[in-house]
Amino acid sequence: MKGLMLVVAGFYHQLTQPGRRIWLVVMCAFTFFFANFGPNSTTFIIPAEIFPAHVRTTCHGISSAAGKVGAIVGTFGFLYASQRADGSNETETGYPSGIGVRASLFVLAACNVLGIIFTCLLPEPNGRSLEEVSGEPINGEDADLGDSKVLPL
Numbered sequence: 001m002k003g004l005m006l007v008v009a010g011f012y013h014q015l016t017q018p019g020r021r022i023w024l025v026v027m028c029a030f031t032f033f034f035a036n037f038g039p040n041s042t043t044f045i046i047p048a049e050i051f052p053a054h055v056r057t058t059c060h061g062i063s064s065a066a067g068k069v070g071a072i073v074g075t076f077g078f079l080y081a082s083q084r085a086d087g088s089n090e091t092e093t094g095y096p097s098g099i100g101v102r103a104s105l106f107v108l109a110a111c112n113v114l115g116i117i118f119t120c121l122l123p124e125p126n127g128r129s130l131e132e133v134s135g136e137p138i139n140g141e142d143a144d145l146g147d148s149k150v151l152p153l
Contacts, residue, residue: 001038002112004031009105039115043067049125074111078104 008015008027015024044064051059083098098104125132 001031001034002109002116004034005105005109005112009102009109012102012105042119046119046122050122078108081107 004027008024008031014020015027044060047060047063048056051063080095081098081104082101083095084100085097099107
């Protein structure tokens with residue numbers, strides 16, 4: 001995604017010329033394709049692995065909600081940022097001037113780099129159980145469960 005956004009940003013003026021717009025559409029389509037196999041899948045896989053078992057569902061829900069808020073902020077942020085800075089006729093009526101599409105794509109590529117860095121900082125389970133990864137006791141060993149009991153199904 002980062003690479004495609006950099007290519008689109010770097011050649012934006014050439015790609016928006018008549019006869020070359022198909023390449024812009026193709027690169028944007030590949031960007032969305034890679035978004036679904038990369039960052040999109042990590043938003044539900046990684047939270048299921050990194051949070052401690054006793055708070056996993058709560059934290060997974062909070063993580064999911066934060067992802068939705070981030071998508072809303074990114075969508076509206078791009079809408080406002082992509083408006084032309086010079087106030088020309090390419091600026092939509094009612095929107096303040098922004099930094100332009102090309103600069104917005106460079107910002108998105110930088111956000112992709114930050115996503116890569118932060119994802120690489122997360123712990124990798126490497127075949128270990130979720131309890132081992134979170135540092136929780138396995139099979140009830142050393143577990144302080146109080147008066148709670150597990151009922152058979």
